[in-house]
Amino acid sequence: MAEGLNRLLGDTPGRTIIKLVVISVVVGFVMSMMGFSPWDLVRFIQRGLRDLWNSGFAALGRVGDYLIVGAMIVVPVFIILRILNWRKT
Template sequence: MAEGLNRFLGDSPLRVIVKLVVVSVIVGFVMTFFGWTPYEIFDGVRYFLLDLWHSGFDALGAVGDYLVIGAVVVIPVFLLIRLVNFRR
């Protein structure tokens, strides 16, 4: 069971807890420095989604363009990396 837990967490539970504490302190410091609160971030995401809904999803047209342009580069690179790693 311990091996499965380590595989799921990516490391031993104690090391994962220490890493999470360190990252939490750093993120908390940065958020305090910029004056951000978790509520403001949640509110920003909520307002973004509401604006997206009220705009009639016009903004998704630009996202679709970005998706196609990016996919032209990303998918061949992904396939190339998978082929190179498959031969090892």
């Protein structure tokens, strides 16, 4: 089971937590320097949900279009990266 968890996380749980903490501090510092706060993100999500409700869910059609266009790039790149990584192991 530990091997499966390590494979899922990409490393041991302890090292993964340390990496996430370091990256979180760096991202938090950069966001703070740019003037962003976590509350800005909360307000953005609230505003987006309110606009979605007010628009009668017409925006969902656009999200589906964005999903398909993005998946045309993301999925092949993901598959290629997984194949290249699989060869190394």
